[in-house]
Amino acid sequence: MLKSFCIKTNNHQIVNYLLNEFQKVKLENLYISKSKFKLYNNFIVHYKGEDLDCFYNIFYDIISSVIINFYEKDIVKHIINCNYFYFNDIEQRKIFEIANDYLYSENSEDLIIRKSSIIISCIEYFANNKSVILDGFVNFRIKDYMKIIDYIVDLAVNKFVIDKEYTEFIDLLKCYINSKDFGISSVHLIYQSQESILLDELKNTITLDNSILNNKYLSDISFSSNDYTLNTLLTLLPKKIYIHIIDCIEDEFINTIKLIFDNRVYICTDCNICKSYRLKKINK
Numbered sequence: 001m002l003k004s005f006c007i008k009t010n011n012h013q014i015v016n017y018l019l020n021e022f023q024k025v026k027l028e029n030l031y032i033s034k035s036k037f038k039l040y041n042n043f044i045v046h047y048k049g050e051d052l053d054c055f056y057n058i059f060y061d062i063i064s065s066v067i068i069n070f071y072e073k074d075i076v077k078h079i080i081n082c083n084y085f086y087f088n089d090i091e092q093r094k095i096f097e098i099a100n101d102y103l104y105s106e107n108s109e110d111l112i113i114r115k116s117s118i119i120i121s122c123i124e125y126f127a128n129n130k131s132v133i134l135d136g137f138v139n140f141r142i143k144d145y146m147k148i149i150d151y152i153v154d155l156a157v158n159k160f161v162i163d164k165e166y167t168e169f170i171d172l173l174k175c176y177i178n179s180k181d182f183g184i185s186s187v188h189l190i191y192q193s194q195e196s197i198l199l200d201e202l203k204n205t206i207t208l209d210n211s212i213l214n215n216k217y218l219s220d221i222s223f224s225s226n227d228y229t230l231n232t233l234l235t236l237l238p239k240k241i242y243i244h245i246i247d248c249i250e251d252e253f254i255n256t257i258k259l260i261f262d263n264r265v266y267i268c269t270d271c272n273i274c275k276s277y278r279l280k281k282i283n284k
Helices: 012-024 052-070 072-083 089-103 108-126 134-140 143-178 224-236 252-264 272-283
Strands: 003-009 030-037 040-047 131-133 186-192 195-199 240-245 265-268
Touching (some): 003 012, 003 134, 040 052, 052 072, 072 089, 089 143, 108 143, 131 134, 143 224, 186 252, 195 224, 224 252, 240 252, 240 272, 252 265
Parallel strands (some): 003 131, 186 240, 240 265
Antiparallel strands (some): 003 040, 030 040
């Protein structure tokens, strides 16, 4: 049974992509051609074989790849421009970059979901149609796919807003500590199992300030159990902060302290204090 489909587009890159992809297909009785007719370049696929399931799988997979490779970024830009026009150009570009990070990360499952959504729309459309104007198909026939992209853009906007607030929070605290004189000369922060212990320069334990004295600076962002540690550092305003990382990595909390206190922070992983606390953990 002969199956023929015509893809209409004026994008020469898409035509070349279709040619390359279908030429790679190792399926007997598959024929391709292209011709200019009236308004569009027509890319025509003929299949005279019996393995229709294989043919349809290949055909729909290539169509979905065309949409993702040639239309997806423009769709993202359109959604940002239409739905989030109140952000300036620089902010919109940043949102676009974040959305791209979500779309083209190494998480292949997300790509599979997007392609599957397009393939379902292809199955529904080509069940009753033998030709397609590609631009029109993208604009009007892949609504579920568009919902997925819209959701991803929404995630990107939320991340952008959170990152912006976080940056403003850091800048506010930096202004605060830079406007004050130094307090004590040094503090040792022991960071173990994502929990903090503060020691003064004589290695005596510092009681954490749980009054949230500076809560006007902490009202929008929570650092979980390390809130009080940060608050204590903001109260003490040490000239130097030695951070001893015992059994974990430099996570968000440590990076935040580094951003706020900048060149006052010194990271240590192998001094006598580090060794002592590692030994205590082993002996527990």
